[in-house]
Every structure is written in C-alpha cells, then in structure tokens.
Amino acid sequence: MPIDWTALVIFILLFAMVTILGFVAVHWRRGDLDLLHEWGLAGGRFGTVVTWFLLGGDLYTAYTFIAVPALMFGAGAIGFFAIPYSIMAYPLVFAVFPRMWSVARHNGYITASDFVRGRYGSRWLALAVAITGIVATMPYIALQLVGIQVVIAALGIEGSGWMADLPLVIAFVILAAFTYTSGLRAPAAIAIVKDTLIWITVIAAVIVIPIQLGGYGKIFAAVPAAKLLLAPGPANAVLPYSAYFTLALGSALALFLYPHAMTGVLSASSRGAISRNAALLPAYSFLLGLIALLGFMALAVGVDKAPEFAAFAKAYPRNFAVPALFISVFPSWFVGIAFAAIAIGALVPAAIMSIAAANLWTRNIYKEFVNPACTPAQEAQMAKVVSLVVKFGALVFIVFIPLQYAINLQLLGGVWIIQTLPAVIIGLYTRWFHQKALLLGWLVGIAAGTWLAAMQGFTPMTAVPIGSYVLPSYTALATLVLNFAVAIVLTPIFNAMGGARRIDETRVEHYG
Amino acid sequence: MQGNSSRLWYLLLLAPYGAIIWVSSYNKAEPGWAGIPFFYWYQLLWILIGSALTVIVYFATRRRDG
Numbered sequence: 351m352p353i354d355w356t357a358l359v360i361f362i363l364l365f366a367m368v369t370i371l372g373f374v375a376v377h378w379r380r381g382d383l384d385l386l387h388e389w390g391l392a393g394g395r396f397g398t399v400v401t402w403f404l405l406g407g408d409l410y411t412a413y414t415f416i417a418v419p420a421l422m423f424g425a426g427a428i429g430f431f432a433i434p435y436s437i438m439a440y441p442l443v444f445a446v447f448p449r450m451w452s453v454a455r456h457n458g459y460i461t462a463s464d465f466v467r468g469r470y471g472s473r474w475l476a477l478a479v480a481i482t483g484i485v486a487t488m489p490y491i492a493l494q495l496v497g498i499q500v501v502i503a504a505l506g507i508e509g510s511g512w513m514a515d516l517p518l519v520i521a522f523v524i525l526a527a528f529t530y531t532s533g534l535r536a537p538a539a540i541a542i543v544k545d546t547l548i549w550i551t552v553i554a555a556v557i558v559i560p561i562q563l564g565g566y567g568k569i570f571a572a573v574p575a576a577k578l579l580l581a582p583g584p585a586n587a588v589l590p591y592s593a594y595f596t597l598a599l600g601s602a603l604a605l606f607l608y609p610h611a612m613t614g615v616l617s618a619s620s621r622g623a624i625s626r627n628a629a630l631l632p633a634y635s636f637l638l639g640l641i642a643l644l645g646f647m648a649l650a651v652g653v654d655k656a657p658e659f660a661a662f663a664k665a666y667p668r669n670f671a672v673p674a675l676f677i678s679v680f681p682s683w684f685v686g687i688a689f690a691a692i693a694i695g696a697l698v699p700a701a702i703m704s705i706a707a708a709n710l711w712t713r714n715i716y717k718e719f720v721n722p723a724c725t726p727a728q729e730a731q732m733a734k735v736v737s738l739v740v741k742f743g744a745l746v747f748i749v750f751i752p753l754q755y756a757i758n759l760q761l762l763g764g765v766w767i768i769q770t771l772p773a774v775i776i777g778l779y780t781r782w783f784h785q786k787a788l789l790l791g792w793l794v795g796i797a798a799g800t801w802l803a804a805m806q807g808f809t810p811m812t813a814v815p816i817g818s819y820v821l822p823s824y825t826a827l828a829t830l831v832l833n834f835a836v837a838i839v840l841t842p843i844f845n846a847m848g849g850a851r852r853i854d855e856t857r858v859e860h861y862g
Numbered sequence: 863m864q865g866n867s868s869r870l871w872y873l874l875l876l877a878p879y880g881a882i883i884w885v886s887s888y889n890k891a892e893p894g895w896a897g898i899p900f901f902y903w904y905q906l907l908w909i910l911i912g913s914a915l916t917v918i919v920y921f922a923t924r925r926r927d928g
Contacts, residue, residue, distance in 0.1 A: 427889075433905045434882040437912045441875035444916050567897030579901055580889045591885035598882060625920055632913040639906045 351662060353506035354677075360686025361505060361693070364547070365521070368540045368694050372528030375539035384727045387460050389533035389734065390709040391617045394455065398623045398630070400538055404702075405614040405627060406634045407541030409605065412497030412696035413490075415548070415641055420668035422645025423654075426577025430642055431598045436635035438602035444628035447606060448621045449778045452862035455621075457855065461706075462612050462774045463714040469777050471852025472785040473718055478792050479770045480714035483609040484740075486763035487707045490608075491744040492756040494696040494703075495522070499748070500666050501689040504673035515749050521693065526741045529701045530734050534617055537701035544698050547691035549637065551676075555688075556640045559647045559679050569643075572650035586819050593811055593822040600827035604768040607775070609706035610699060621862055641672075648675040700741065708736040758808035765803055765826040769795035769833050778861065781854055787840035795833030799825055871922040878912040 379395045381388035396404060414432070421429030450465070459465045462483065467476035495518060502517045509516060528536045560566050570578065580594055605611055618624055653659055653674035663670045676688045712733040717724055724732070747756060773788045802812045802825050812828050813820040881887075882905075891899040 427901060430902065430905065433909065437878050437882055437905070437908050440912060441878060441916060444919065445872060445875060565897050567894075570894075570897060570899055578891060578899060580885065591889060594885050595883045599879075629913050629916040629920055632909050632916075635909045636906060639902075639909065643902070 351504070351506045351658065351677075354682050354685065356682035357686035357689065358505050358507075360683055361501075361690045364687065364690035365524075365693065368543055368697070369524050369528065371539050371543065372524075372536040372697075373531055375528070375535040376532040378535050378539055383533060384730050386709065386712060386726065386730045386733055387458070389730050390705050391460055391613065392534040392538060394617055395619050396538060396617050396623070397619050398626045400542075401614065401618045401623050401627050402630050403541045403545050404538045404617065405611070405631060407537065407544050407695070407698040408610055408614045408702045409631075409699075410548075410634050410638055410695075411490075411494055411699040412692050413493040413699075414638065415692055415695060416497050416500055416669050416672060417493075418638065418642050419645035419648065419672045422577075422642050423648050423671040424645075424668040426573070427580045428594065428597075429645060430639075431594055431601070432642060433635065433639050434595065434598035435601040435605075436632065436638060438599055439605045440628045440632055440635075442602060443606055443631075444625055446775055446778060447615050447628075448624045449861045450612075451615055451618060451621050451624050453778070453856050453860045454616050456857075456860040460613075460616060461609065461710050461713055462607065462770065463710055465856075466773050466777060467714070467718070468855040469781065470773070470785040470788070471854065472789070475773055475785050475789050475792075476714055476718070478789055479773060480710045482766050482770050482792075482796070483607075483710050484707045486767040487609050487703050488740065488744060489747070489756050489759035489763055490610075491700050491703045491707075491741065492747045493760050494700040495744065495748040496669065496753065496756070497696040498693045500669050501673055501692050503662060503665060504670070504677065505689060518749070519745065521697070522741060522745050525697050525700060526738050529704060529737050529741070533734075534613065534702065534705055537698045537705075538617075540694065540701075541698045544691065544694040547687060548695060551684075551688040551691045552637055552640050552644075554680075554684065555644060555647070555676070559644075559651075559675075562679055563647070563650050569646055569650040572652075573646050577649075583822050584813070584820060588816055588819045588821045593824070596822075596824040596827045597810060600768060600824035600830070601764065603771060603830070604764050604826060607767045607770050609710055610703040613702055613706040613709065644672050644675060648672060651675055651678050653678060700744070704737040704740045704744075705733075707740045708733040711736045758803075761808055761810055762800060762803055764810075765799035765829060766796055768826040768830050769799065771830060772834060772837050781851075782841065783837050784841040784844040785852065786844050787837045790840055791833040791835075791837030794836045795829045798832055799829035802829065868923050871919045874915045874919055877915060878908055881908055881911075 381393040383389045387393060418429060418432045454465060457468055463476045463480040466479050467473060498518055498521050507517055563569055580591055583590060583593060615624055648671040653671055659674045676685050712729055716732055717729060769792045772791055810824055811822055812825045813822050814828050888901055888904045893900055895903045
C-alpha cells in the first residue's frame with residue numbers, strides 16, 4: 351500500500367507525545383525510584399481513577415483489539431467469548447482481590463509469589479508461582495509487538511531485510527528506555543492518553559460505520575449464517591456449547607493471576623479502589639464488545655475482497671481486518687489517530703508486563719536464591735535491568751521466530767498460569783492445602799496441560815471423555831480440575847506423613 | 863466481613879455466571895434489537911447487569927475504611 355502521509359504524520363506526533371509523557375512521568379507522585387516498590391508498583395499510590403485507566407490499559411491490550419475482531423472476522427460468533435470472559439472476571443475480582451490487596455499491603459508483598467512464600471513458608475512453591483508468571487508473560491509481551499507491526503504495515507511503511515523491522519525496533523527502544531527510567535509511573539500516565547484515544551476511535555467507529563453501511567441490520571446480514579451463531583457441539587456432548595463457556599470461564603479465572611494484572615491491583619492506594627474498579631472496569635468490556643463487532647463490519651465492507659488490501663491480507667491474515675476497515679471508512683487524519691491508539695495500546699501492557707516479570711525475577715528468584723543480602727538499591731537496579739532483558743527477548747522472538755509460535759506459547763501461557771490458582775486464590779481463604787500437595791498439583795496441571803495442548807495442535811480445546819460422552823472443555827479449566835484433584839488427595843497424605851507445617855507469617859486481620 | 867447477613871449479598875454475583883453458562887438460552891438471532899441479533903445484544907446487556915450487581919453488593923457490604 352502507498353504511504354498515507356497525513357495518517358503517518360499524526361501517528362508519529364502522537365507517538366512522540368507519549369514518549370515525552372513516559373519520561374516526564376518520573377516526576378508524577380514522586381518517590382524514591384531506587385526502591386523496588388516505588389519503581390515497580392509506583393509506591394502503591396494510585397487511586398480509583400488512575401487504577402481504572404491503568405488496569406484498562408493493561409488488560410485490554412493492543413493484541414486484544416486486533417485479535418478479537420480478527421477472530422470474529424475469521425471464525426464468527428466464537429470470537430465473542432471475550433465478552434462472557436470479561437463478564438465472569440469482574441465479580442471474581444470484587445470478591446477476591448481486595449483480600450489480596452490487604453494482605454500484600456500489610457506484609458509488603460509486591461508479587462503473588464511473595465504472598466505464597468509468606469503464607470505457606472515454602473520457597474519452592476513460591477518459585478513455581480514466580481517461574482509460571484514469568485514464562486506465561488514473555489509470549490504475551492511478544493504478541494503486543496504484533497499490534498504495532500500490523501499498524502506500521504497498514505500505514506504503508508515497507509522495507510526489506512533488517513530495515514523491515516526498524517520501526518518496530520525504534521518503538522521498542524523508546525518503550526524500554528522510559529520503563530527503565532520511570533517504572534510503573536510511565537505506563538500509568540500513558541494509559542490515560544491511550545484509553546482516551548481508544549474510546550474516541552471506537553465510539554466514532556460504531557457510529558460512523560453503521561451510518562455508512564446502512565445500519566446494524568445490514569452489517570449482520572453480510573455475515574454468513576455459519577458465523578452468526580455458535581455451532582452446536584458434538585452429538586454426544588454432556589452439555590451443549592461447553593466449548594464457549596469453559597473458554598470464557600477458564601480465561602476469567604486465569605486473568606488476574608497474570609503478573610501484569612497483579613501489579614495493577616497492588617499499585618492501588620486502597621482496598622476500596624479495587625472493589626470500585628470491579629464495578630467500573632466493565633465499561634472496557636462494553637468497549638471490547640463493540641470492538642469485536644468491528645470484525646463483522648470488516649466483513650460487511652468486504653475488506654477481504656478489496657484488491658488494494660490483497661498484499662496486506664496475505665502478510666497479516668485475519669489481523670489485517672480492523673486496520674483495513676479503518677482505512678476504508680475513515681479520513682486519513684482519523685486513521686492516524688486510530689492507528690496511534692493501537693500502537694500506544696501495545697506500549698502500556700508491554701511496559702507493565704515487563705515490570706511485573708522483573709518484579710518476580712528480582713524478588714522471588716534473585717533475592718530468594720541468588721543474592722539474599724542484596725541492598726534495596728541493588729534490588730531495584732536488578733529489576734530495571736531485567737525489564738530491559740525481558741523486552742529485548744520479546745523483540746528477538748517476534749523478529750526471528752514465526753508468529754505462530756508466539757501465539758501458541760501465549761495460549762499455553764493461559765494453561766500454565768491458571769495452575770497457580772489453588773496456591774494463590776484458595777490460599778487467600780484457607781491454608782488447608784499442604785504446600786507439597788500444591789506443588790505436585792501444579793506440576794501435574796502444567797505437564798498435563800502442555801501435553802494436551804501439544805496433542806491438539808495448540809488449539810485451546812480438549813474433549814474430556816466421560817463414559818461414552820465427551821465434555822468439550824478449555825484445556826486450562828480441565829487441567830485445573832486435575833490440579834485440584836491431586837492437591838486434595840495428597841494433602842491428607844502429606845499431613846499423615848508428619849513433618850511440621852511451615853510458619854504462616856500472615857494473620858487473619860491482614861486480610862481485612 | 864461483617865456478618866453472615868452481609869455476606870449473603872455476595873450471592874448476587876453468581877447470577878452472571880448462571881446466565882453465561884446457559885448458552886442455549888441465548889444462542890439465537892431473534893429477537894433482534896436495532897438490527898443486532900439476540901446473541902450479541904444479550905451478552906452486551908449482561909456486562910451492564912454484572913456491573914450493576916457489583917455496585918449493589920459494593921454499597922450493601924461497604925465498610926467505613928473502604
């Protein structure tokens with residue numbers, strides 16, 4: 351595609367603006383950035399509104415904005431699972447995460463692994479939680495780059511050889527530099543700009559596009575019947591449509607176990623800020639629902655049949671749909687704003703994810719196993735350097751390794767991170783489980799989940815056999831049940847084998 | 863937590879899970895609304911209901927230190 355100069359200039363101006371904002375953010379709610387909880391959690395100073403922007407910018411990533419409508423565009427109704435997913439995530443956040451915030455604040459925890467260490471007194475269980483978090487996060491960071499890649503290509507910037515990746519590298523160096531300097535304050539400040547741009551773009555799209563196309567009735571009429579509703583499952587399924595709701599439920603259970611979500615929660619200034627956000631964040635879910643419908647609008651506009659997008663569609667199958675739709679219906683200056691929203695939307699979660707992974711590495715691996723005597727300043731410095739390493743790893747991954755690997759790994763990441771649920775979430779309520787039983791449950795869950803996913807060719811579903819029936823289920827949810835079963839069976843056995851339980855450093859009153 | 867009467871409010875939060883898991887109740891095109899098939903607007907509506915229920919539970923169980 352030819353370069354659209356108007357769109358490109360606006361895109362670069364907005365990108366430059368948030369770059370400056372990222373560096374200036376170091377002065378926001380000023381703290382001593384030589385302390386890990388100041389660099390990596392912004393000192394826990396964010397109120398309800400900033401937390402709303404931060405978590406909104408963190409959880410609803412650029413990849414989401416590209417991939418969800420792309421799935422609707424390519425596969426139809428199943429892509430809408432992102433909506434029940436978010437509907438089921440927030441009641442859980444409301445019920446559970448204020449407890450996490452309170453116990454973390456009382457004991458100075460900055461990661462989920464810190465909590466597990468304190469609650470069960472087991473550094474190995476804490477290590478399992480930390481490694482799971484880091485490994486599940488890495489491919490997620492890599493996928494954020496895809497959002498930037500797609501819009502850069504849509505702007506008409508092409509190159510050959512290493513030049514092709516140059517814009518991506520520049521974007522990433524900027525991201526790495528301001529994260530290093532400003533810590534969590536940078537993505538928090540940028541999230542406010544990013545979310546505003548996304549809201550403007552999406553509201554314009556859902557008003558302007560139906561007017562141009564002659565109403566929502568016309569848009570849905572253009573969707574093939576097979577894509578409009580969910581296909582019934584196999585004839586011998588135990589429950590109808592179990593694929594759809596287990597995918598949504600498993601994703602909802604996994605969401606706040608991700609380190610970047612935990613970082614967002616723990617950076618809040620009060621317990622009430624978490625509760626209030628559980629009611630306020632669904633506004634973004636509604637936005638995501640509208641974004642999902644953009645996939646159908648792309649079908650209605652016929653971007654897949656337009657010759658000018660043929661090369662773009664070949665380079666980015668499905669993912670080209672939303673950028674192509676914007677180019678088809680918006681004037682150039684607005685295309686610039688919309689694409690900047692997506693690209694900046696990648697910076698925020700990528701920054702928070704790298705900070706969260708750095709916190710886990712530094713606090714739960716480096717300080718616990720490598721250098722227990724490190725000073726607070728050394729600890730903070732280590733985290734800053736690790737945030738660079740993590741991002742550089744993601745960049746190498748996306749430039750040199752086929753995209754499908756990152757997608758597969760991100761899918762596996764959901765299967766892995768959910769295995770920390772018994773230790774982290776159930777641990778907030780009871781210490782009934784024995785720490786060794788939890789560790790073995792985690793191991794079985796990870797191994798079974800990885801094996802099943804690989805057997806299914808890295809698709810998310812597994813058909814659980816029940817007699818002559820099957821229960822099509824999201825692999826993460828099915829293996830979580832296995833994980834629980836192992837932990838429940840082994841806990842009384844480990845208890846009977848004797849050996850004193852470790853000290854619990856948390857107190858009932860810490861949970862609020 | 864205050865007492866059991868206060869905790870009962872949390873049961874309201876189970877409603878969205880029940881609604882979502884019963885997929886056959888909403889996997890249909892009719893009745894449409896403003897040209898949007900039932901499947902889509904019904905789930906969008908549950909985002910609002912879920913948020914409203916959370917607000918109700920928030921105020922019903924609110925504590926001074928919140």
